[in-house]
Amino acid sequence: MPIxxxxxxxxxxxxxxxxxxxxxxYIKGQTVSYSVTFGLTWAFISIAIFATRRAYxxxxxIDCQLCKDLDQRDAQQK
Structure with a gap:
């Protein structure tokens, strides 16, 4: 795995x-403490879901066309 x-x-x-x-x-009118808590919670949840699916x-x-494109570009640059 490319950890x-x-x-x-x-x-x-x-x-x-x-x-x-x-x-x-915060723009919606929530307090700063609520906004920070909300932001941390949902950022971690989003990252966890994405990382879990990516690891799976x-x-x-499972083929990933974007990953193939990135790998080919990296190989061409070397």
């Missing part, structure tokens, strides 16, 4: 999702 690559990707996605979810709740697809060797 290092995934950890890097999720370490970028988590704060982005947190900021997005929190800011939307990797384990079952």
């Amino acid at each position: 290092k690559k995934w950890i890097f990707q999720y370490s970028i996605a988590l704060p982005v999702l947190f900021a997005l979810f929190s800011s939307v709740q 697809n990797f384990k079952k060797n």
Whole structure:
């Protein structure tokens, strides 16, 4: 499993999702503490669902067209 690559990707996605979810709740008129809690909760839930599905697809060797494109581009650059 490409764990290092995934950890890097999720370490970028988590704060982005947190900021997005929190800011939307704050703009809707919620308190800051509620917005932060909401943002953290849903960012972790979203990342967990995506990571679990991605690991399942990797384990079952299910084709991913996006992954193939990324791998080919990486190979061409080397």
